[in-house]
Amino acid sequence: MNELGAALRAWRDRVDPAALGLTSANPRRVAGLRRGELAMLAGISVEYVARLEQGRAATPSSQVCSCLARALRLSTEEEAHLMRLAGYAAASDRVPTLIPRSLWRVIDQLGDTPLAVYDAAWRLLHGNPLFVAVFGDPADATADDRNAIIIQFESRNRRVRQTDAERAYFEQSLVADLRATSARYPHDPDVAALIARLAGNERFRRLWAQRAVATHESAHKTAVHPQVGAIPLDANVLTTQNTDLRLVVLTPRTGTDAREKLDRLR
Structure with missing residues (x-):
């Protein structure tokens, strides 16, 4: 209460x-x-x-x-x-992390597009080969370096560039999405630990205090690859209904050479 x-x-x-x-x-x-x-x-x-x-x-x-x-x-x-x-919706104890076969079939059909699957706490569960080529291989990454919210607020990914406006929108949207997750999974210790950790970040603390609630659906960013250079991308987020996973599909921004660079990486 x-x-x-x-x-x-x-x-x-x-x-x-x-x-x-x-x-x-x-x-x-x-x-x-x-x-x-x-x-x-x-x-x-x-x-x-x-x-x-x-x-x-x-x-x-x-x-x-x-x-x-x-x-x-x-x-x-x-x-x-x-x-x-107010107690009018049943909550699961833990954030789901199992990728269902139906989602794997979708992933297999989108091999020419960078995409990744995250859970509701924004932990990376899978990145396809083109996603790995663009943003780096997360295979040996620590748990912190696999969480998109920690990466964003602690500036851990040097391959991502955002304008001030892009960063402000992205962070506001992520925090509002995490607020919704915290209510759906109030007993998940990993969600509680994530919020407690981020509370030490001034930008996160300010946004968290606003208590906005929303679903993160899109973002704009530029990936900076060491061989092909800047790749402007639009990210669209599809949330699965039954498993609460986030399928992030990154498409080349219109009017740029991003498609050509993605083809070279592929």
Whole structure:
């Protein structure tokens, strides 16, 4: 309930009252909705909002959760996250890591494209030969060097170059995705250890405090290969429904020579 309360406070703080037509003669001390405004929009009492945010209330009903989601303008992923925090979704103990045969068949058909499979905590499970050629062989890498989030926030991959805008979007999206994973697998010790480790990173800590929840779906980056040079790539992420794995497919960016360089590496 403390996690639920913290999420509600963070979501309330980010809502622009003016966008909802709420005005006040008294100056606001902080940005976002006041508790009374959230209570009015959700149709519940101010006292109940306070108890929820302080972690002192009993589990809210699913109807109350839905009303809060609408009042806070939550995305679909964030509403699902709210429901999980309130106990309305069963959670597995551990993040799945087994790649099913159906996904292997897809991988086999995409051999001319760099692709990789990650689990829900962004640990690399498989990279096809072209992925290895572009980013380096992870066969002898440590566990840290196989986790995309650790690699990103600790600048471990020297073959990846991003603009400031690309990095900001990528990191925000990854952290929001990890927030969703932490709610789906609240008892996985590896997920807890990953979050604890990254809490020492200022950029991660700032993004984690925003409590955004989303599915990471795409990114842009440039791979810098020692033989063929810069390869601009677009990454598209497909999440499997039953196993919660992420299939990352990297395609050459339009208007560049990336396709030619990938063909040379292949």
